[in-house]
Amino acid sequence: MRTLNIGILAHVDAGKTSLTERLLFDTGTIDRLGRVDDGSTQTDTDAIERRRGITVRSAVASFRVGDTQVNLIDTPGHSDFIAEVERALGVLDGAVLVLSAVEGVQAQTRVLMRTLREIRLPTLVFVNKIDRPGARADTLLADIRRALTPHAIAMTAVRDLGTRAATATPLTYRHPRPGGLQFAARMGELLAEHDDELLARVVDGPPPTPAELDKALADQTAKALVHPVYFGSAIRGEGVAALIDALVTMLPAPDPVAPDTPPRGTVFAVERDESGHKTAYLRLFEGEVTARQPLIFTSPGGDSGGTGPRTHTGRPTSLDIIGAETAPGSAPGAPARLTAGNIGRLRGLPDIRVGDHLGRPHERAPRFAAPTLQSVVHPREPGTGPAARLNAALKDLAERDPLIRARTEPGGATSVFLYGEVQKEVIAATLADTYGIDAAFEPSRTVCTERPAGTGESAVEMYRGPAPTGHWATIGLRVEAAPYGSGNAFRYETELGALPRAFHQAIEETVHEALRAGPLGWAVTDCAVTLVRSGFSSVFSTAGDFRALTRIVLDQALRNAGTELYEPYLAFELEIPAASLAPVAGHLTSLGALIEESTAAAGGWLLRGTVAARRAAEIERRLPGLTHGEGVWWSRPAQDRRRLDGGPGDSRG
Known part of the structure; x- marks a missing residue:
């Protein structure tokens, strides 16, 4: 049985959870489609996820197509949870990046694709919501090539775009793409950019055969050189069959590994039941794991005190393999054996944490940027008891997410370190729903060192x-x-x-x-x-x-x-219309941003530079007005720098 571990990634409201439901339904795994609106989906199981209609934590579901088992990992779409996405990427064999045909390429979409391309993870693109008013196809494909990847090719043709009757039909080599070149010619030109032999065939002949084009497309997709694009509607199931076929034919399964090699894997999610017992999700890359087997894990981020890597041992009391319950021909009562390439649920490991490595780290192990915000949180109920319960609850949350750090402050209050305000809201709701703690958060401030x-x-x-x-x-x-x-x-x-x-x-x-x-x-x-x-x-x-x-x-x-104060900086890219250059550059300069490069782009300018993280929110807030809604902002953590202005945040105060 071949196993693929696939991530579903998208910006908020692109429809990735709906796509997950459709994939499970169309492959016969579930007999009823869940809906995000009424909280009945398979992957958004947390009460907060159902209430807010967003994915907060990675979740796993599986389905089978022929002799291939596909494990789907549904990841958060909101930028505050980008660390959760990055953590999931380290255990994937491929990804599906979901876009909305209406909203198009968003800033978060660019962040996700940039990350996928940097780690060379094979990726298919699914353009959802072709049946919504305002949906685009040809112009959106041009945006994808300009802003995400130049090596994108549409694999389906859309008719009745933007209506409830919209359809997505797979293109064939004898089906001319409306308004463009023959599909075979366009395919050959795209693939020839990475294959000199194919280039010679395209230029001098004889032209490559359909079988040769199919093989070259699968090979280059597996190497993350090209990105096939599929249009459809997850709600109606339109175009999903073509995507399913591409999943099992174009995305590569991991190479087989000898079972007698030492086990090596990564824990990418941890859940707790009502009794507080942990379930760890382990992606195994090498070797085998069984229940009661002694295992040695390393926590790369160290313990809650931040004292460096920590090693701990344990024997899982039980082991379930994702998708194994439906495996044909499995012997009843046979002990579960997790093999390389699969994902297992391990219980009975009280010290396990998200990000722990079994054996040596995988080459795609995520390197997390530190949170840039800090907020002091108090229990609204007075007394030392509520404060102690709050501290314990936050430490429990930090075990599930190593990028949530908590620190006890003088007087009993606790500081939490965050990526954004939505994350703060989710933590507050979790404290109330799961732990019965009504917590008050002070205004966030930028974390310095x-x-x-x-x-x-x-x-x-x-x-x-x-x-x-x-x-x-x-x-x-x-x-x-x-x-x-x-x-x-x-x-x-x-x-x-x-x-x-x-x-x-x-x-x-x-x-x-x-x-x-x-x-x-x-x-x-x-x-x-x-x-x-x-x-x-x-x-x-x-x-x-x-x-x-x-x-x-x-x-x-x-x-x-003596100590010097350093604050986090962001490296940014900013696409703006040509007429907006002067006001945008002036605004950036007034906030201390350093514009390191400006390049004329199609109809506008691309600015690159660095800026203090505490200034980014103000830039993003003013950007729509300065660019008439056409500016696109992208940023990621850069090396922090000494803070010279002596402003707020220099001390706890």
Whole structure:
């Protein structure tokens, strides 16, 4: 049985969840179509997803076509959940990018396609809603080639566009595309751009045969060189049969791997049931996994304290393989065996987290950008009990999504780190619905970091007198800047063994914990901390003495070194009409943006540059008015930079 793991990606309201329902229905997996409007879909199972009509977390469903099992991973479409999308991409064999024939190419669509092309993931394009008023076909295909990929080719012809009678008919090599070249000629020209032998055949003859064109199309699609485009309507099922055929004929299944190789896979989703027990979704790339098998996982992002990679072991108590319940000829009661290329649901792993790797990381393992917003959240109900429950709930949410970070603040409040305001709203609703906590969020602010400006040392000798504030410990620390992007490191200049192991561990753990908040109130990064002095009393010293004193000494060493504030920046691309260049450039400059490149494009300008992340919302808010609604903004995280204006966010305040 061949297995394909396919992602469905789209901007908000393009209809990807409806397409998922249609694929399951048309292949006989479900006998009733669910509807996003009434919350009856197979993949948006969370109460918040049903209420808001958006996908928040990746979900998995499967269907069969002949001897191919297709695992569909429905991903979020809202930009606040782009990290969830990026996480899912690391476990896919291919993708379907869904566009609306009415709204066309959106900014989020460009972000998704750019990411798909960067990781060279084979991708089909499905243009949905051809039966809606205002739907476009030829002009939208031109937009796809201009804004998404120049190597797109329409595989279906649309008739009665924009009406309830709209149809999508598969093109053949003898079917002239309306208003254009013969389909075979257009196909040959497109494929020849990546194949010199085919180019010679197109130019000098004899022309390639239909079979040769089909093979070349499948090969180049599998290599993510070309992107076939299918038009249709997910609600009515129009054009979906052609898409299903393309899924199983053009997208490549993973190469077979020997079953005796060590297991290697990625956990891309974690669910909790009402009892709090976890179910982990594991995509296996190599080897085999069975229930009760000892497994070693690595969390690349570290634990909640951010202390670096963390390794944990476990034995799954149960294992279900996605789609296996309908496998023909399977022996009743046979133990489940997860093989390479498949997805399994593992239970009985209490320490498992999203993003954990089994074995070495996959080459497509996602590299997440850090959240750029922070909000302090309080329980509306007073008292230490509600505050403790809120903190525990947020830590639970962070286990499901490693990009949600929580930090306890003085006074019992908790800070959460976010990607956008919609994400904040979803977290608030989850706290209320799942945990019964009514939480109040303060206005968000941009997350900054601190880096050492120089070198600083501090030391405290062991206090030997009977005072409640004394510490039976001697600690000396040196703080200095580490290379940019290297993170934090703890080193020793003292002789190993001069302190008991428990005291060494107490110092190192406390250093990493204390670096979460520097003198300016933000996390310290790219910092090397060296233990240069140590001492203890064999009679009186405890690990608690070293933990308490380490915080005092490290704080003073950081102040002696001085820290500089850095803020996140975005690299942006901006498409604007020609007449909008002057006002848009002036607005960008007034907000401190650096325009690094300006290129004349078809009917307008393409601007590239960088801007502080805290300014992006204001740019996007003003852009429609400055460009008469024709500006297209795209951005992604860039290297952060030193903040010089001393504005809000320099301290917790």
